[in-house]
Amino acid sequence: MTESLLDIRGISKSFGALKASDDVSLDLKQGEIHALIGPNGAGKSTLIAQIAGSLRPDSGEVWLEGRNVTHHDTVARANAGLGRTFQISSLAMEDTVLQNAVLGALGARHRVPGVWRPVMRDSDLRATAIEALREVGLEEFAHFRTADLSHGQRRQLEVAVALTLRPHVFLMDEPMAGLGAEGSAILVEFLRNLKSRAPILLVEHDMDAVFQLADRISVLVYGRIIATGSPDEIRANREVREAYLGEEDEE
Ligand SMILES: Nc1ncnc2c1ncn2[C@@H]1O[C@H](COP(=O)(O)OP(=O)(O)OP(=O)(O)O)[C@@H](O)[C@H]1O
Numbered sequence: 001m002t003e004s005l006l007d008i009r010g011i012s013k014s015f016g017a018l019k020a021s022d023d024v025s026l027d028l029k030q031g032e033i034h035a036l037i038g039p040n041g042a043g044k045s046t047l048i049a050q051i052a053g054s055l056r057p058d059s060g061e062v063w064l065e066g067r068n069v070t071h072h073d074t075v076a077r078a079n080a081g082l083g084r085t086f087q088i089s090s091l092a093m094e095d096t097v098l099q100n101a102v103l104g105a106l107g108a109r110h111r112v113p114g115v116w117r118p119v120m121r122d123s124d125l126r127a128t129a130i131e132a133l134r135e136v137g138l139e140e141f142a143h144f145r146t147a148d149l150s151h152g153q154r155r156q157l158e159v160a161v162a163l164t165l166r167p168h169v170f171l172m173d174e175p176m177a178g179l180g181a182e183g184s185a186i187l188v189e190f191l192r193n194l195k196s197r198a199p200i201l202l203v204e205h206d207m208d209a210v211f212q213l214a215d216r217i218s219v220l221v222y223g224r225i226i227a228t229g230s231p232d233e234i235r236a237n238r239e240v241r242e243a244y245l246g247e248e249d250e251e
Contacts, residue, residue: 006062008024008027011047011057013050021047031171031195032200034200035202038220042222044220054074065168081166085158085172091157097149098126098140105129122153184209211235220242
């Protein structure tokens with residue numbers, strides 16, 4: 001059996017009377033894209049926040065590469081190999097592409113250089129940042145203002161920033177959001193290649209992208225996972241179709 005790099009065990013989280021996560025278990029194995037789908041308000045972002053460490057579960061555990069990180073904060077989890085891209089861009093739009101990547105690489109270091117040593121002249125940080133930009137195909141845009149990138153390129157830059165932390169596992173929250181058909185197609189191809197570098201837990205509303213990309217899909221409804229399986233299994237699952245996918249998938 002392939003070892004799970006990320007293992008979510010029985011996570012529950014309530015906001016008052018609302019159970020946003022209800023005994024959720026799922027895992028992420030080497031080389032796969034595991035998509036988490038579900039209607040608005042199903043609890044996807046709440047679950048991602050608990051995996052990333054920004055929200056504490058009421059009960060349950062998060063294991064990363066065989067280590068229980070349930071009580072680690074976001075920085076400790078990032079340093080342990082959990083890379084994340086966000087639903088809302090965390091990039092500094094007025095800074096250059098390279099500056100954003102260097103800032104990401106700076107977060108990967110366990111110390112902050114002294115103010116006398118300008119960050120942008122730190123050759124290790126620059127090398128890490130340029131390597132990450134090269135990996136996502138943005139090296140030639142290094143000196144562009146981030147605001148001048150296309151939407152899709154900004155998504156790629158977010159991945160580059162995450163790559164500077166040398167993640168072993170990726171959490172991605174709606175990377176396709178706001179992309180047109182062409183941008184989505186490029187990003188789908190990009191993520192398909194990226195998964196061999198680090199497996200991806202993907203929250204995504206774009207069902208075309210999900211069904212093209214995912215090796216496994218879990219469906220979250222009212223905080224509970226109602227099904228996990230291959231894209232074909234999920235498409236054929238009656239409960240999933242009734243709860244979420246709707247009749248348009250019936251052929
Ligand atoms: N901090 C909070 N306090 C109270 N309720 C919250 C809080 N965060 C989320 N919720 C509620 O928990 C439920 C799950 O929300 P969540 O944002 O995780 O869903 P989602 O599946 O990510 O939705 P979307 O697809 O729209 O992003 C919703 O009913 C939401 O209103």
